[in-house]
Amino acid sequence: MLVLDHLAVAASSLEEGREHVESVLGVPLQRGGQHAHFGTQNLLLGLEDGLYLEVIAVDPEAEPPTYPRWFDLDRFTGEPRLQTWIARTDNLYEFVYKFPDSGEPVALSRGDLRWKMAVPLNGILPHDNLFPAVIEWQGTAHPAERLTPSGCSLRRVILSHPQAEVLGQRLAPVLSEERVVFEQGPRAIVAEFDTPNGVRVLT
Numbered sequence: 001m002l003v004l005d006h007l008a009v010a011a012s013s014l015e016e017g018r019e020h021v022e023s024v025l026g027v028p029l030q031r032g033g034q035h036a037h038f039g040t041q042n043l044l045l046g047l048e049d050g051l052y053l054e055v056i057a058v059d060p061e062a063e064p065p066t067y068p069r070w071f072d073l074d075r076f077t078g079e080p081r082l083q084t085w086i087a088r089t090d091n092l093y094e095f096v097y098k099f100p101d102s103g104e105p106v107a108l109s110r111g112d113l114r115w116k117m118a119v120p121l122n123g124i125l126p127h128d129n130l131f132p133a134v135i136e137w138q139g140t141a142h143p144a145e146r147l148t149p150s151g152c153s154l155r156r157v158i159l160s161h162p163q164a165e166v167l168g169q170r171l172a173p174v175l176s177e178e179r180v181v182f183e184q185g186p187r188a189i190v191a192e193f194d195t196p197n198g199v200r201v202l203t
Helices: 014-025 070-075 092-098 164-171
Strands: 003-010 030-035 040-046 052-058 081-088 104-110 113-119 133-137 153-161 180-184 188-195 198-202
Touching: 003 014, 003 070, 003 153, 014 040, 014 052, 014 198, 030 104, 040 070, 052 070, 070 081, 081 153, 081 188, 092 104, 092 113, 092 133, 153 164, 164 180
Parallel strands: 003 052, 081 133, 153 180
Antiparallel strands: 003 081, 030 040, 040 052, 104 113, 113 133, 153 188, 188 198
């Protein structure tokens, strides 16, 4: 089964992503780190219930990879926005066997954190990047446990797409998560949060 793990906001730079998220939620982000394999870097925000939010951007000081970056960052342009939702599994190989278009397992690390993630060879997830990026953490370490509580909690994340019903039906056998909602409409990811400053909506 899949369990919601975290959300990713893509940005052209970490500073742009920081300004966007902090202006919407009204709470400060925390330092993350670099992902050498994909030449990216992030900032983090701890949420209730073991969830977290990350802002991710290309690291301008990293050596560009010779293959597509994850989260479709090579094609990213425009203002910061919610780009991807990440769900975790206890058996990534079994998941990609059932959903071969979800990507190939890639072993990754940041500091002492270790994980595997299904990443498509072209960096683009199915259903216009609304299919979840699926992760399997190695060991017991998890970023959310190391983050200062922000006082924010996720109400729900709304996945809007012209074929939202198809996506929901595909994931129904493996996803049991009331906070993930599928809605018919233009492609978008919208997250609703309870924050110390009231209900806030991040897109």
